[in-house]
Amino acid sequence: MTELQIWTYLIVGASFMLYFGIAWWARAGSTSEFYVAGGSIGPVANGMATAADWMSAASFISMAGIIAFKGYDASAYLMGWTGGYVLMAMLLAPYLRKFGKFTVPEFVGDRYYSKTARIVAVVCLIVISLTYVIGQMKGVGVTFSRFLGVSMEMGLIVGMVIVFFYAAFGGMKGITYTQIAQYVVLILAYTIPAMFISFNLTGNPIPQLGLGSTMADGSGIYMLDKLDQVITELGFKAYTTQNDSTINVFMLTMTLMIGTAGLPHVIIRFFTVATVKDARSSAGWALIFIALLYTTAPAVGAMARLNLMNTVQTGAVGAADGNLAMDARPAWMANWEKTGLISFKDKNGDGKIQYYSDGPLSKAQADMGAAEKGLKEATEKGGDTAKAQAAVDKATAALAEATTKHDGTKFAGYGWKGNEITKVDNDIMVLANPEIANLPNWVIALVAAGGIAAALSTAAGLLLAIASSVSHDLMKGIFMPNISEKSELMASRVAITIAIVLAGYMGMNPPGFAAEVVALAFGLAASSIFPVLMMGIFSKRMNTAGAISGMLAGIGLTLVYIFWFKGWFFVKGTEMAPNVAANWFLGISPEAFGTVGAIANFAVAFIVSKFTAPPPEHIQHLVEDVRIPRGAGAATH
Numbered sequence: 110m111t112e113l114q115i116w117t118y119l120i121v122g123a124s125f126m127l128y129f130g131i132a133w134w135a136r137a138g139s140t141s142e143f144y145v146a147g148g149s150i151g152p153v154a155n156g157m158a159t160a161a162d163w164m165s166a167a168s169f170i171s172m173a174g175i176i177a178f179k180g181y182d183a184s185a186y187l188m189g190w191t192g193g194y195v196l197m198a199m200l201l202a203p204y205l206r207k208f209g210k211f212t213v214p215e216f217v218g219d220r221y222y223s224k225t226a227r228i229v230a231v232v233c234l235i236v237i238s239l240t241y242v243i244g245q246m247k248g249v250g251v252t253f254s255r256f257l258g259v260s261m262e263m264g265l266i267v268g269m270v271i272v273f274f275y276a277a278f279g280g281m282k283g284i285t286y287t288q289i290a291q292y293v294v295l296i297l298a299y300t301i302p303a304m305f306i307s308f309n310l311t312g313n314p315i316p317q318l319g320l321g322s323t324m325a326d327g328s329g330i331y332m333l334d335k336l337d338q339v340i341t342e343l344g345f346k347a348y349t350t351q352n353d354s355t356i357n358v359f360m361l362t363m364t365l366m367i368g369t370a371g372l373p374h375v376i377i378r379f380f381t382v383a384t385v386k387d388a389r390s391s392a393g394w395a396l397i398f399i400a401l402l403y404t405t406a407p408a409v410g411a412m413a414r415l416n417l418m419n420t421v422q423t424g425a426v427g428a429a430d431g432n433l434a435m436d437a438r439p440a441w442m443a444n445w446e447k448t449g450l451i452s453f454k455d456k457n458g459d460g461k462i463q464y465y466s467d468g469p470l471s472k473a474q475a476d477m478g479a480a481e482k483g484l485k486e487a488t489e490k491g492g493d494t495a496k497a498q499a500a501v502d503k504a505t506a507a508l509a510e511a512t513t514k515h516d517g518t519k520f521a522g523y524g525w526k527g528n529e530i531t532k533v534d535n536d537i538m539v540l541a542n543p544e545i546a547n548l549p550n551w552v553i554a555l556v557a558a559g560g561i562a563a564a565l566s567t568a569a570g571l572l573l574a575i576a577s578s579v580s581h582d583l584m585k586g587i588f589m590p591n592i593s594e595k596s597e598l599m600a601s602r603v604a605i606t607i608a609i610v611l612a613g614y615m616g617m618n619p620p621g622f623a624a625e626v627v628a629l630a631f632g633l634a635a636s637s638i639f640p641v642l643m644m645g646i647f648s649k650r651m652n653t654a655g656a657i658s659g660m661l662a663g664i665g666l667t668l669v670y671i672f673w674f675k676g677w678f679f680v681k682g683t684e685m686a687p688n689v690a691a692n693w694f695l696g697i698s699p700e701a702f703g704t705v706g707a708i709a710n711f712a713v714a715f716i717v718s719k720f721t722a723p724p725p726e727h728i729q730h731l732v733e734d735v736r737i738p739r740g741a742g743a744a745t746h
Contacts, residue, residue: 116554124294124558128565129274131286152387156394158285161292161562162375164402169295169563170248171627173542174535176410177417180348183410185361186628191396191403192362193369198392201370204646204735206388213376213638214578220645222728223653224587229660231578233637236664237372238578239612241630242571243679246616248564251536252557254448261448262617268561269613272568273606287569291562296401298559302543302552303405306412309546316408336415342426343418344466344520348411354696361628364703368631371639413542420545421464421530427523432461441544450534457526464530465520471528473504473511480504568612572605579604615679628700629671636663636706644714646736649729651714654721659714667706671699 168190176183208216214234218227246265249272253264300316307319311332324330330338337347346352369375382388420439424431435455438446445451453462456474480500487497515521540560543553580600585592592600637660644651644659672678674688686692688699697705723729 152390155391158288159395160398161288173410174538177414182353189365193366196370242612243615244626245568252560295559320408361701368635371634469511473508576601632703635703636667640710655714655718659710662713663710
């Protein structure tokens with residue numbers, strides 16, 4: 110066993126023992142404790158737990174990875190995910206807390222005086238939460254596969270078992286205290302390596318300042334200028350300039366912002382405090398705790414990209430000794446290669462790794478390989494060889510065209526025949542960053558513990574949201590109103606088990622990187638939950654028919670658009686069109702489409718409500734009363 114493995118087992122094992130101990134100590138004994146921790150959590154503690162609930166695998170593992178490879182364009186994730194908390198604190202949290210119900214569907218059902226509206230809200234919540242938890246499960250699999258030395262599938266199964274234990278038994282009370290511990294672990298795991306790396310590269314141990322500092326090598330070049338220089342020399346787009354369309358950046362920012370404000374598993378957290386004032390205060394504390402990571406992420410992403418480029422490109426571009434030898438790959442590359450999340454191919458046979466932007470060549474080469482494999486399988490198994498041959502012919506033509514374009518570049522003059530890092534998953538960048546920078550093994554192990562904590566904390570919150578929707582909103586609220594507390598808790602745990610199995614399966618076959626999958630969930634929340642909550646709080650005229658029609662229109666339109674480019678129910682191979690900007694509606698990507706869905710939701714809801722009967726008088730008075738800034742009683746059910 111290596112020193113790194115020993116450190117990993119020690120630190121990760123100690124963190125697990127802490128989580129399990131807290132979950133058992135704070136296990137729920139009643140439905141109130143299971144759903145909202147008895148409403149007994151203080152605002153600072155709740156803010157910390159909310160931050161852990163919020164900072165998922167997408168934030169900890171994947172966001173810096175997206176920033177590393179997209180640069181300026183990825184700022185939409187930072188602006189959207191933090192700005193959404195301001196919206197939530199100002200427009201939703203205090204009013205929902207004053208309304209005093211356990212869950213979002215319960216609010217929808219009571220405000221719109223309709224069981225049907227409540228059922229629609231439950232369906233929306235389950236779709237959102239399942240999509241979101243897929244990204245967490247992928248993060249769990251990525252982390253365990255590398256640091257426990259198992260396959261990604263086995264790592265995911267291990268994570269599923271752990272999440273089940275403390276989500277099913279602890280409920281909101283156990284999850285809250287576990288998430289406080291997980292926040293401490295994940296923030297230390299994120300900032301300590303960032304400080305080391307920032308000091309190594311710039312001489313400044315504060316990552317936020319290191320990002321704008323000059324290199325520590327005495328060159329006087331600013332770190333970001335150095336990064337731009339390195340990647341543009343290799344054909345990649347400049348890191349600090351906008352490459353995505355303005356409309357897509359804006360729509361993605363808006364989708365993530367209003368999606369944040371409509372996330373059911375985060376909104377539930379504001380029912381765990383005693384008063385409306387505490388709910389608003391919790392949101393403020395959560396924003397402070399979140400900012401510690403979110404202001405560090407740009408530095409982590411940029412520095413990870415620079416370290417990766419410098420690892421492969423060891424000298425001048427095009428020089429005989431300018432590239433890393435294939436058989437001299439550092440240990441971290443070999444370790445991650447075993448997981449299948451990074452891969453290499455010596456295309457020109459020179460024994461060295463060329464990592465550069467080769468235009469459409471790599472895709473054409475990969476498509477050619479897949480087409481040839483398909484023809485071989487069709488021939489051996491008696492399949493449709495004519496169709497397979499047609500695919501080979503098409504791929505051959507595309508490869509010839511891409512090769513001709515590549516032959517006119519400077520890279521062809523160096524003897525390069527395509528990008529030889531054939532895969533580098535965005536989601537490995539934060540986890541691999543300490544290894545790339547040659548940091549101590551205990552730091553690398555701490556990052557592993559942080560990645561696992563981030564993924565597990567959010568997965569637990571999402572699973573609880575699903576469980577409460579099934580047991581509290583559907584069974585107790587509609588179909589079995591006389592169900593006992595014991596049976597309701599058992600139903601919640603069964604729902605969690607089913608959700609974990611579904612999420613685990615989808616996590617093994619995800620429709621994208623963790624942050625991309627999470628962005629899809631935000632789009633679904635933006636198009637369904639956020640509008641119905643806003644109209645429920647601020648529009649006395651909004652009625653049942655309008656709310657139901659709006660939710661169905663918003664989530665339906667967004668789901669169809671996502672499936673059109675990502676595959677129906679995320680099944681690969683069922684896409685209706687390639688997921689490229691040329692095919693998008695007005696240049697809006699699937700991740701950014703939630704804003705369009707929200708607009709459709711608002712429009713349909715107001716049109717339908719205008720032509721149908723207004724809400725009863727007592728509902729209109731209820732809406733006015735919810736907005737009066739006075740205290741709230743205990744949550745009821």
